[in-house]
Amino acid sequence: RKEVEQDPGPFNVPEGATVAFNCTYSNSASQSFFWYRQDCRKEPKLLMSVYSSGNEDGRFTAQLNRASQYISLLIRDSKLSDSATYLCVVQTSGNTPLVFGKGTRLSVIA
């Protein structure tokens, strides 16, 4: 079983739509969680951290369910510029490497 699993997509949605991505992780010792964004032919970049209580950054909301080992990302009012691959990332502790899911591809269509 992969350590971090995501639906690969692609998700094709119209502008203005709300879209949700899900992710599960297998290591119950994981302590830190993130969403990274990767544009086509570019490097991954941090989108947001995911906190236990859930957190929001503008149109983006991240949720964590430790009991189910499940992470989600919700994007409201999708923009064309949101088209990218979204990578779910977990970390066991501050000194250990990040473990990446394979990513979910999003295409926002005009």
Place this chain on the structure above:
Amino acid sequence: DAGVIQSPRHEVTEMGQEVTLRCKPISGHNSLFWYRQTMMRGLELLIYFNNNVPIDDSGMPEDRFSAKMPNASFSTLKIQPSEPRDSAVYFCASREKGGTYNEQFFGPGTRLTVL
């Protein structure tokens, strides 16, 4: 702030040739990571260093792969001999090592094609 610098950006080589990928981490960052990304396998960690010391190389696929970090500002990933299945994008990343999370920054990657 130059960010993580990688060279070359693109490399096309023939099977059997030696390939050397280079990385300069962000100044002050003391953890460095080499990843490989393919469509099939996603982003895989190959090896990482803390304070120039290799900590975990269990992700290095074969003995053909080797990595060094002779000082805090330079690392290399070498493939010798290269094979077509090594074709991928190789990313270097760096971050500050610490007890709380510090953002990990990626370089632009080296796109390797082995013919």
